[in-house]
Amino acid sequence: MLFSVAAPLAYAQSTSPHDIAELMMQKQILQTEGGQFTIFYRFSTLEGAIEGGTEDLDARLILLEVDPSRTSLVFHIDNVKQTDLMSVRFPFNVLSAEEEKFIVLADGQPRGYELSVHKESTNIIFILPENTAKVEIIGTSVVPEFSSGLLILGLAVTITIIGLSARTVRF
Incomplete structure (x- = not known):
């Protein structure tokens, strides 16, 4: 006996390969001064990647953070017991790089x-060596590149310098 499952047409039309890939990935919410962003990631065994993608259930993300001084996303990971394939997807406004x-x-x-890029996201896939504890993806711009506190401080310093300059200059 054969069975078939028919998805409603509206669902089939609204789902793209991009969305399906995200369904297969883990997600982590990244909280920054620039807002809240969803970062998708997946650890796959190399053997599984060749055969269609077996998820590495041992490897796990411990912490995800932004390092504004290095314009990077930093993934602290644990339990990478063999060489894995790591896939990461993040919005352009979180991290970007020239060219x-x-x-x-x-x-x-x-x-x-x-x-690869799709819609408003960057996708990066790379081989992750056994026992890796830290992955860093470095770009040229990261959110927040300048925190609002630093922007206000810079504005205050500029106004002070202009004010002091105006007092000392006499015609």
């Missing part, structure tokens, strides 16, 4: 990667 040239580091060592 889409990012630097990917695994425990400080450069990694090659594949990059």
Whole structure:
């Protein structure tokens, strides 16, 4: 006996490969001064990647943070018991790079990667060595590049300097 499942047409039309990929990935909410952003990621075993994508259920994300001084996203991870394939998807407004040239580091060592863009997101896939504890994706602009506090401080300093300059200049 054969069975088939028919998805409603509205659902089939609203779901794209981009959305399906996100359904297969884990998600982490990144809270920054610039807002709240959803970062998608997945750890896959290399053997599984060749056969269609077996998720590595041992590897896990402990902490995700932004490092404004290095214009990077930093992933602190644990339990990478074998060489994995790591996939990351993040919005353009979280991290961007000139000419889409990012630097990917695994425990400080450069990694090659594949990059694709879709809608408003960057997708990066790379090989993650066994026992990796930290992954950093470096770009040229990260949210928030300048915090609102620093912007206000800079504005106050500029106004003070202009005010002092106006007092000392006499004609």
